[in-house]
Amino acid sequence: MADGRPDWDWPALWCGDTRTDPAFTGWLPASNADIGFFASAPFGPDQIGRLSVLDTRPQAGSAEKIRLLTDLAAMAGQIYDLARAVRGATEREAEFRHLAEMSTDTIIRGNLDGVRLYVSPSIRALLGYEPEELVGRKAIDIAHPDDIPNFRRFMQSVRNGDIEVAVIELRLQHKNGAWVWMEASLRLSRDPDTQAPNGYVVSVRDVGRRKLLEERLEQLASFDPLTGLPNRSQFSQRLQAALDRSSRIGESVALFYMDLDNFKGINDTMGHAAGDSVLKVCAARLRAELRQCDFVARLGGDEFTAILTAGEPELPELAQRLVSAVGVPIPYGGQEFRVGLSVGIARAPCDGTSADILLSAADRALYRAKAAGRNTFRF
Numbered sequence: 213m214a215d216g217r218p219d220w221d222w223p224a225l226w227c228g229d230t231r232t233d234p235a236f237t238g239w240l241p242a243s244n245a246d247i248g249f250f251a252s253a254p255f256g257p258d259q260i261g262r263l264s265v266l267d268t269r270p271q272a273g274s275a276e277k278i279r280l281l282t283d284l285a286a287m288a289g290q291i292y293d294l295a296r297a298v299r300g301a302t303e304r305e306a307e308f309r310h311l312a313e314m315s316t317d318t319i320i321r322g323n324l325d326g327v328r329l330y331v332s333p334s335i336r337a338l339l340g341y342e343p344e345e346l347v348g349r350k351a352i353d354i355a356h357p358d359d360i361p362n363f364r365r366f367m368q369s370v371r372n373g374d375i376e377v378a379v380i381e382l383r384l385q386h387k388n389g390a391w392v393w394m395e396a397s398l399r400l401s402r403d404p405d406t407q408a409p410n411g412y413v414v415s416v417r418d419v420g421r422r423k424l425l426e427e428r429l430e431q432l433a434s435f436d437p438l439t440g441l442p443n444r445s446q447f448s449q450r451l452q453a454a455l456d457r458s459s460r461i462g463e464s465v466a467l468f469y470m471d472l473d474n475f476k477g478i479n480d481t482m483g484h485a486a487g488d489s490v491l492k493v494c495a496a497r498l499r500a501e502l503r504q505c506d507f508v509a510r511l512g513g514d515e516f517t518a519i520l521t522a523g524e525p526e527l528p529e530l531a532q533r534l535v536s537a538v539g540v541p542i543p544y545g546g547q548e549f550r551v552g553l554s555v556g557i558a559r560a561p562c563d564g565t566s567a568d569i570l571l572s573a574a575d576r577a578l579y580r581a582k583a584a585g586r587n588t589f590r591f
Contacts, residue, residue, distance in 0.1 A: 224253035224281050229270035253281045255289035263288045318416040324371045324409060326350040338394075338418055340387030356383035356391055373409040376400050381419065395419040436510040438488055439495035447509035447517055451567045454507075454519050458560050465519065465560040466527055469574035470498070470534070472514035473552030473586040482549075489544050490551060497537040502530070517574075524559065531555045531589035539587060552587030554578055559591075 227236045227250045236250070249267040263285040271277075318338050321330040327350055331343040339346075339354075355363050359382040369375045377399050383391040398414040434446040442450070454465045472494060479487030491514065498508050498516060507519040522530060538553035556578025564570040580590040 224251065224278050224285070226251045226273040226278060226281075228273050231270075251277075251281055253285035255285040256292045261288065261292060320351075320414045320416060321411065322351075322414070323411045326352060326367050326370075329411070338416065339384060339392060351384065354385040356385070359383055370398065370400060370412055371409070373400065381423075392418055393420045393423045436495075439492055439510050441495050441499070441516070442507070442509040444509070444511050447507075447511065447519075448567065450507050450509075451519055451570070454521070455560055455565060455567060455570070459565065463521055464523060465570075466522055466524075467558045467560070467570050467574045468518040468520065468531065468534070468589075469556040469558070469571070469578045470516040470518065471554050471578055471582070472516075472538070473554055473582075475514040475551050478549050478551065482544075486544055486549070490542055490549055493542050494538050494551065494553075497540075498534060501533045501537045527557055527559075527591075528589070531557060535587060535589060554581040554586050555589035556581055557589060557591045 227233050230236045230247055230250055246268050247266050248269050249271040250264065251266075251271075251273075252262045252264040255261050255263055263281070265281065318334045319330075319332040320328055322328050328347050331341075331346045333343055335341055335343055335346060352360060352363055352367070363380070363382050366375075366378070366380050369378075375398070377397075379395060379397050381393065381395050384394050386392050394416050396414050396416045398412050400409055401411045401413055402408060403410045434442060436443045451467065457463055458465045472490075475487065475490060478490055491510075494514075495508075495510060495516070498518070502508055502518060502520070505521060509517050511517055518534075520527070520530065534555060535553045538551060541548040541550050556574045556576065558564065558570050558573035558577055560570050563573040577590045581588050584590060
């Protein structure tokens with residue numbers, strides 16, 4: 213070591229005898245004068261650390277010893293990298309757990325069998341359970357019976373790996389027994405090595421208010437707000453569906469076009485409140501007299517329709533029952549109102565096979581009933 217460096221070219225430092233090696237003369241403080249041997253090798257990214265070996269006795273150097281030293285330094289570098297990775301993973305896990313636990317949505321981790329492996333604390337507000345009460349259980353265990361078939365098919369698609377990202381709505385039972393509408397946004401997870409599906413992560417939220425609003429909007433779009441009967445829009449859809457079915461399987465369809473007799477006089481003289489009361493009572497009577505399979509709607513004003521799948525011999529009896537039910541006096545404000553019902557009847561396919569033609573035929577029959585003295589029916 214003529215220039216104070218080892219004769220072999222290694223990135224390590226080797227001082228066999230600190231007391232005689234001029235490169236290290238005065239290098240050690242007086243308190244460490246008993247150190248006779250010192251060796252060091254760098255490790256880690258950008259040589260962030262050094263592995264050092266010390267002894268009180270001098271040690272002769274060799275290429276083999278230097279090789280062992282650098283191998284040990286490499287192992288120290290690997291340990292450092294692992295420790296740093298573990299620390300980073302721990303910090304990320306803590307951050308992710310913090311985010312999951314602070315989220316208003318409930319975060320759930322499950323395996324391909326649908327068994328929950330993790331449930332975030334917000335489940336308490338969502339379903340009233342403690343997280344540990346649901347870990348190890350399946351969501352389908354508390355699913356609404358009507359939602360189970362669709363949910364089972366959905367989870368089978370998850371197990372098959374057919375779904376990467378999906379959203380499903382279903383009802384789950386709260387701990388208190390109530391049913392809660394949920395929206396579950398699911399993402400399939402995969403093994404990082406094989407890329408085979410190994411489970412899922414799902415974010416769950418309560419959508420009960422939205423479902424109530426949707427139902428209310430559907431109610432407004434499809435039903436008459438006064439009588440609660442289906443409106444003209446829903447009637448048109450049901451009539452077309454009935455005619456389509458009739459053309460496929462030859463089923464007979466009857467259309468009743470109905471109008472209240474003497475209603476205008478009550479509405480004009482007694483006011484709209486009285487008229488509305490009459491309409492509601494008549495609508496309820498029509499619904500009560502018709503069968504469960506029949507469809508009755510309010511088109512507007514005092515006009516009503518019914519779609520029936522009865523045979524022709526049954527129609528006169530059904531029509532007369534409706535006329536008789538509506539003709540019963542209607543009590544209102546200490547008095548009684550009397551209205552009648554005129555019914556025009558058209559049948560498919562004999563009177564027409566399209567909605568417009570059948571409705572026009574029933575309308576003509578209604579005018580015939582009016583011309584015949586009202587409070588009756590005509591084909």
